[in-house]
Amino acid sequence: MSIKYAILGFLSWTPLTGYDLKKLFEEAAVFHWSGNNNQIYKALVELHNDGLLTLEVQPQADRPPRKIYTITERGMAALRAWLLSAPELPQVKQTFLVQLAWADQLSPPELEALLNQYDEELRVQLLMFQTHRERGKVSPRRTTREAYLWDMLMDNWIAYYENERRWLERLRAGLSSLPPEGEP
Amino acid sequence: MSIKYAILGFLSWTPLTGYDLKKLFEEAAVFHWSGNNNQIYKALVELHNDGLLTLEVQPQADRPPRKIYTITERGMAALRAWLLSAPELPQVKQTFLVQLAWADQLSPPELEALLNQYDEELRVQLLMFQTHRERGKVSPRRTTREAYLWDMLMDNWIAYYENERRWLERLRAGLSSLPPEGEP
């Protein structure tokens, strides 16, 4: 896809500036974007050229003018069409798995240290999402269903990290019950 | 990271050509690379320039010469250093979650259809990995531990898809028990 549909999504709630969107992406940890300028401002220009957004410029003294983008009917239609389109499979990049693939070159304590580090990183991340969830951050959600869906977005990440840690535990257990050296 | 360490990993087993590596990446579904040329051939040139690989060219009649790359001691050291370095967190891009985020704009049957499609895609992918696992594909693994680790790579993916499907089920269950219309 691209970040464009997420932008259309936010704008389907209310008109926003590029700067507003940047902050929304930074807050919304459920999405995979860091909230970098380059993409957002470029995408806004393109969406505007495609007639999916309209633009109102508010000049300000001593600051750059605010450019407020509003979604058009065509924009709403494009968003809706995308919402109905076939979902993509998740894309997962697990550098850690590449490390593991050749981790047989490490000694048992070195491997153990590696696993411990990974587990610790997962633990921290999990904690972050869990606390983040309690203050139900980000944006005006209006229906029960919408609130539920957004909660489940968070839940997806939490479930992901929990599952990853369970897998690690199994990996550890299996390792410790391997025969001490060599063959089959 | 980059694909470079995975290449060093394969070459730590045995010398290979770019073409060999391409096929290995295509087979090794546990990694997230499609096995595209561009990256592999470029990476090989760079690794060679950095002195991590040596190169032997075997001319062939009527075919491009085979370029056989062998890992050097510096290459082995670089690989080992990377294996010991702190693991990165997984990078997950869930386009589907972005769709869900604004799926409140869909009618109940439309949303249900979306969930069904996603579930079906997960199911197919899961089946693929499960059958792939049975014929324990890819490469000469020599120690019990190495064989175990590679099996657990597969297992990680299977666990991922299974977890994702469980989450979907919970989502469905929660949806069906929401109040029919409106407020908090």
Next chain:
DNA sequence: CAAATCATGTAATGTGTTACATGATTCG
């Protein structure tokens, strides 16, 4: 006084994919 906030934007770089190009050989 330093840092964060507001608000726009550009430049450079990394990572990854698809498609194109060549050209003989072998397989279905």
Next chain:
DNA sequence: CGAATCATGTAACACATTACATGATTTG
């Protein structure tokens, strides 16, 4: 006879990140 295999490589593009640039204002 068309497709796949072998074997190299390039070109174009998509997506994403970090860092740079400007410049006033507010906050710690």
